[in-house]
Amino acid sequence: MANILVVDDEMGIRELLNEILSDEGHVVYSAENAQQARTVRDQLQPDLVLLDIWMPDTDGVTLLKEWSKDNKLTMPVVMMSGHATIDTAVEATRIGACNFLEKPIALQKLLKTVNQALERVLPKEDVFKSTSNVIKEYSTTMLVNAAEKTGIFDASRQVIDGESVLPGSADAELNPGHFDLPLREARDIFEKAYFEYHLKKTGGSMTKVSEYTGLERTHLYRKLKALGIDVRKAGSNGN
Incomplete structure (x- = not known):
């Protein structure tokens, strides 16, 4: 910094x-x-x-x-x-x-x-430090948390070797209520959880999120703004 x-x-x-x-x-x-x-x-x-x-x-x-x-x-x-x-x-x-x-x-x-x-x-x-705090790497558990928080998945965590992991596609179920939403609304719910996960994982580094997601930086900025995501807040580890 x-x-x-x-x-x-x-x-x-x-x-x-x-x-x-x-x-x-x-x-x-x-x-x-x-x-x-x-x-x-x-x-x-x-x-x-x-x-x-x-x-x-x-x-x-x-x-x-x-x-x-x-x-x-x-x-x-x-x-x-x-x-x-x-x-x-x-x-x-x-x-x-x-x-x-x-x-x-x-x-x-x-x-x-x-x-x-x-x-x-x-x-x-x-x-090359992307934030003022050193952010540890987040496991797949963070994606489960984000998904459950937004109601995308009604899925139970599996614990393997003491760590929570995301269940496989066969075990994960979409919340039935989301099938009644317009496609755009359902997609926005998923995308919000998806980008919040990657922001947490990278400590809020827009460069890394751009690389991971394959979105050009300008497009990524517009996408996050449209989804109402606060980059600094989403990239914080909550400490």
Whole structure:
């Protein structure tokens, strides 16, 4: 987990990056201009800054120069822009930026760039930690709990070698009441339990849930929102 400062005058960009990086377990601070960025940098000492180049008051390159001159470039800085030239990117790198992200920012590129930048300042095991708490692996019992809670299965747990396991398909029965529901409603009940299980299993890591379920991250975000799933709450182990 890292403390990351996102500096961008566009609210939509700030909110999007905040959502994505928070779901990866990072603490995200936002600033809409250079003055706010200075304050957050001085007071909170972020581990990484994502800095937009084009801002109305002071542009990102000028702020980067200021930090470098004042010996405040103590954290990696990744520049962001949708209109910057190669010369601008080269200049920012010369001043001290560690990388450059072109807008619109591709999700996988963002996560890869953030991880690479954080490798400079954080222990490797902390870079890929998806939440602030270390979440133990959940057994298949968690799926049984989620399924029983939503009423999908009227199934008894089987205990094998002292561990609860999900009964086989021959032993599991759908709640008859669900056959009277419209297909979409019955499907939503199952999908909610399914995604909550995987969020718990991965400690709330959207990257891992995306890999396990085969859904692209953007689609996954929309799906969870439509199902009314709170990612942080679903990924908690309840401690």
